[in-house]
Amino acid sequence: MFAFKGDKISPRLQEKINSAIQGTFEVEDFSMGLMEVKPDLNEQTPSELGGDNLFEITSDGTSLGYVYVGVAPSLKKTFDYVVLLTPELSVKKSKILIYREDHGRQVGSQRWLKQFIGKKSGETLVYGKDIDGISGATVSAKSMTLAVSNVLESIQVLKDADFF
Numbered sequence: 001m002f003a004f005k006g007d008k009i010s011p012r013l014q015e016k017i018n019s020a021i022q023g024t025f026e027v028e029d030f031s032m033g034l035m036e037v038k039p040d041l042n043e044q045t046p047s048e049l050g051g052d053n054l055f056e057i058t059s060d061g062t063s064l065g066y067v068y069v070g071v072a073p074s075l076k077k078t079f080d081y082v083v084l085l086t087p088e089l090s091v092k093k094s095k096i097l098i099y100r101e102d103h104g105r106q107v108g109s110q111r112w113l114k115q116f117i118g119k120k121s122g123e124t125l126v127y128g129k130d131i132d133g134i135s136g137a138t139v140s141a142k143s144m145t146l147a148v149s150n151v152l153e154s155i156q157v158l159k160d161a162d163f164f
Contacts, residue, residue, distance in 0.1 A: 008052045009069065013080055016097040017069060021057055024084050024093045030059040032067065041161055045154035047147075063087055068155075072147040074101050074140040081144065083151045089121040089159060094148055104137035107144055116148050122156035125149035 009017070021030060033056045037049040047070065057064045066085040071078050077100040084093045094116045096108040106112065112134050116125075125131055127145040134141045158164060 013069075013097060016080075017067065017082055020082050020084065020093070020095050020097065021067060024095075025057060025059070025064045027059045027064065030057055030064065032057055035066070035163075037158065037163070041158065041163065044161075045157045046150040047154040049154055049158070057084075065092060066155075068151050070147055070151065072140075072143045074099070074104055074107075074143065077101050079107075079140065079143075081147060083116070083148055085121075085155065089155050089164070091116045091119045091148070091152070093117060094144070096144070099140075101140075104140040106134050107137040107140040109134075112141070113144075119148070119152060121152050121159055123149070123152050125152070 022028060034052060035054045035056055037054065039050060042048070042050040047068070053069045055067050057067055065087050066089070068083045068085070069080070070083070071080055079096055079100060080098040081094065081096045083091060084095075086092050094113050096113070099105055099108055112132070115131050119125065125145050125148060127133065127142045131145045
């Protein structure tokens, strides 16, 4: 029921995505339908939407929202994150799923990440202005802010193209 197209998403990451969806949308059973974005539309978006990274979440035939799965740079490595969106395309939750560095883990705290909740498609977020900084994780926090901002701008491009 939680199958992904292709092998881009590792089993470990898939498990974490499933857990984030179950906890955020308060459902046990759900399915994720890959939303395929055509290359010409993908070129217009700041986030990569041409792979296995944008899904519609449904349960019992009802759309619960959407999930974007992405990778962003930290100081020396990268981290995997999700942005969970409501059917109205605002952020329901953002979560860092796999963080690969020893330093800067504070960026994964829900206390900091809750700043993204309610942000809407098309909004541009600026670290230090719209999103508060976090001590000890400056690079990762800036990266996550840019990543969520890019996802929101990309969702707006899709919305404007009548993709949803």
